[in-house]
Amino acid sequence: MDHIDELARALARFPGIGPRQGKRFVYHLLTAPAAERTKLAALIASLGNEVQQCPICQRFYTSTSASICHYCADPRRDDALLLLVEKDQDLSALERAGTYRGRYFVLGGVLTLSGKGSIREKELLQAIEKRLHPDTPGQVVLKEVVLALSATSEGEHTADRIRQLLTPYRDHLTISTLGRGLATGSELEYSDAETLRAALSNRREA
Ligand SMILES: [Zn+2]
Structure with missing residues (x-):
């Protein structure tokens, strides 16, 4: 499949984003500086490592040494x-x-x-x-x-x-x-x- 189409389709799976908007994002990325694209790709790639899910309230939060999120940990x-x-x-x-x-x-x-x-x-x-x-x-x-x-x-x-x-x-x-x-x-x-x-x-x- 054409690379532009493939990325547009992947983006169109986001909530509230349709195929046309997916394409707009791709063309926006194509005109953006390469460094910006690299940074975006790295941020997406590291989401799994840098974000954890609280086992109590199920929210996602940036990984810390704590095993639960700070709202669940707050004794007040x-x-x-x-x-x-x-x-x-x-x-x-x-x-x-x-x-x-x-x-x-x-x-x-x-x-x-x-x-x-x-x-x-x-x-x-x-x-x-x-x-x-x-x-x-x-x-x-x-x-x-x-x-x-x-x-x-x-x-x-x-x-x-x-x-x-x-x-x-x-x-x-x-x-x-x-x-x-x-x-x-x-x-x-x-x-x-x-x-x-x-x-x-x-x-x-x-
Ligand atoms: Zn929590």
């Missing part, structure tokens, strides 16, 4: 609260807003109405079990799961599936969703800090 965060997001970028947006002080779990996707997509169901249930029965003495037991999903039909559908998964725990857990303030169809990642703060403080049982 509230273990009674576990907030579920679709993707790492949503977690970053919430951290930028700076009001949430509980724990996180990254679902790693959403479920579509047509049955596509996947979320980390097994890992989520393990995380919840561990937080309901902590083996660290003195650790506060989980009380509330906050569904911080996008206000889209996929977000709703994913929330329904999580409610179904958490049915056996309903006697011990409150499940809440973000309050109004997030416009319909808006994605967490692109919401401003004020909107996220309002949505968090107005969260309601659901």
Whole structure:
């Protein structure tokens, strides 16, 4: 296959990028300085070594000597609260807003109405079990799961599936969703800090 086409196709597999944009990227790269291309290629090649996934919240973070990420390691965060997001970028947006002080779990996707997509169901249930029965003495037991999903039909559908998964725990857990303030169809990642703060403080049982 033609080299330009092959790279364009590889780029077109990125979320939100189609074949035409893939081609635009290739032509952009062709006009960029060779050093820039080399640096980009090296950054991509080293992603696997330089980034690790937190076994507790599942987020990706730049490798450190620590085996878990700094949000999970922080003893000042509230273990009674576990907030579920679709993707790492949503977690970053919430951290930028700076009001949430509980724990996180990254679902790693959403479920579509047509049955596509996947979320980390097994890992989520393990995380919840561990937080309901902590083996660290003195650790506060989980009380509330906050569904911080996008206000889209996929977000709703994913929330329904999580409610179904958490049915056996309903006697011990409150499940809440973000309050109004997030416009319909808006994605967490692109919401401003004020909107996220309002949505968090107005969260309601659901
Ligand atoms: Zn973590």
